[in-house]
Amino acid sequence: xxxxxxxxxxxxxxxxxxxxxxxxxxxxxxxxxxxxxxxxxxxxxxxxxxxxxxxxxxxxxxxxxxxxxxxxxxxxxxxxxxxxxxxxxxxxxxxxxxxxxxxxxxxxxxxxxxxxxxxxxxxxxxxxxxxxxxxxxxxxxxxxxxxxxxxxxxxxxxxxxxxxxxxxxxxxxxxxxxxxxxxxxxxxxxxxxxxxxxxxxxxxxxxxxxxxxxxxxxxxxxxxxxxxxxxxxxxxxxxxxxxxxxxxxxxxxxxxxxxxxxxxxxxxxxxxxxxxxx
Numbered sequence: 007x008x009x010x011x012x013x014x015x016x017x018x019x020x021x022x023x024x025x026x027x028x029x030x031x032x033x034x035x036x037x038x039x040x041x042x043x044x045x046x047x048x049x050x051x052x053x054x055x056x057x058x059x060x061x062x063x064x065x066x067x068x069x070x071x072x073x074x075x076x077x078x079x080x081x082x083x084x085x086x087x088x089x090x091x092x093x094x095x096x097x098x099x100x101x102x103x104x105x106x107x108x109x110x111x112x113x114x115x116x117x118x119x120x121x122x123x124x125x126x127x128x129x130x131x132x133x134x135x136x137x138x139x140x141x142x143x144x145x146x147x148x149x150x151x152x153x154x155x156x157x158x159x160x161x162x163x164x165x166x167x168x169x170x171x172x173x174x175x176x177x178x179x180x181x182x183x184x185x186x187x188x189x190x191x192x193x194x195x196x197x198x199x200x201x202x203x204x205x206x207x208x209x210x211x212x213x214x215x216x217x218x219x220x221x222x223x224x225x226x227x228x229x230x231x232x233x234x235x236x237x238x239x240x241x242x243x244x245x246x247x248x249x250x251x252x253x254x255x256x257x258x259x260x261x262x263x264x265x266x267x268x269x270x271x272x273x274x275x276x277x278x279x280x281x282x283x284x
Contacts, residue, residue: 058255058264061236068211069270073202073278074187076156076170080136082183083152084123086176087142089115107140114145121152126159133159150176151186158282166195166282170206182208191215193278198222200279202230211235219275224249228272244268 072078090096090111104122111117119140126133138152154172161167175186189206199220206213211234218230227249234242234255242263243256252267 057236057238058266061234061242061255062266062268064209064211065213065232065234065268066270068182068209068213069268069274071184071209072181073193073274074170074174074182074189074191074206074208075193075278075281076136076158076168077281077284078181078183079152079154079170079174080123080134080156080158082176082179083121083136083138083140083150083156083174086115086144086150087117087121089113089142089144090117104137116143118142119152128159130163131159131161133157144178146178148176148178154189164283165197168193168195168282169204185209193282195279195283196220196222198225200275200282202275214241218246218271221249226272228275 087096090109090113095109095111096105096107096117104120106120107117109117117140119138121136121138121140123137124135126135134157136156138154138156140152142150144150152172152174154170154174156174157169159167169190169192170187171190173186173188174183176183178184185208187206187208189204189208191202191204191206193200193202196219201217201219201221202215203217204215206215213235214233216231216233218232219228220226221229223229228251229246229249231243231245234244236242241258243258243260244253246268247253250267251269251271252265254265255263257263
């Protein structure tokens with residue numbers, strides 16, 4: 007499979023720390039809770055089945071609202087920055103180029119923080135990097151919080167590469183931004199679809215992606231593996247099998263806990279590809 011080239015500016019972006027609110031690495035967490043140690047016989051089996059079912063359901067619910075992406079984050083942020091007073095709080099020029107601000111506009115929006123927007127022309131394509139750490143409180147009292155980087159590049163060959171770090175939320179938005187996301191998630195567009203790596207927490211699911219996406223050998227199918235935080239707080243592993251969104255959920259010791267499918271994953275990958283390949 008051909009991979010898009012790695013660009014220097016994106017090496018810095020990928021290395022950025024997502025902060026205290028960023029997605030948690032499974033290396034720093036304990037294994038899945040040993041339910042069987044606390045329950046006996048049929049009760050233990052029933053509890054484990056519910057645990058597995060809840061885990062798959064939580065991931066599917068997250069996929070249904072969309073995978074966090076840098077275009078959604080940066081476009082929403084830039085749109086709300088334009089709802090102040092033209093030329094003063096913040097100015098239209100400021101909302102295009104970046105800067106810092108601390109003001110309340112006559113429109114009722116209160117702005118506090120800073121951001122920058124870099125548009126880069128490169129030999130094999132172009133890229134946009136939006137960096138932000140600001141709060142905007144709208145007239146209804148809802149807060150848009152942007153804290154991180156949203157990066158998206160397009161190559162002359164038609165592929166794309168993207169990264170979203172930090173925390174982003176606006177309760178009156180649609181899709182994943184409504185409940186927000188904390189992430190250090192990277193996606194790469196290929197001829198067969200996007201490939202995801204990195205971690206993200208959104209819609210009550212915490213996930214670590216390991217080359218999850220549409221591999222060329224799978225045609226329209228999906229492949230890869232995920233780490234999934236279960237309802238009890240541990241991390242579970244899931245290897246997608248036979249080019250399907252299905253597999254066996256395993257605990258940290260590699261013990262099989264139960265089978266299931268992430269039915270919403272293929273459509274979520276297609277939607278991400280359509281969103282970022284524009």
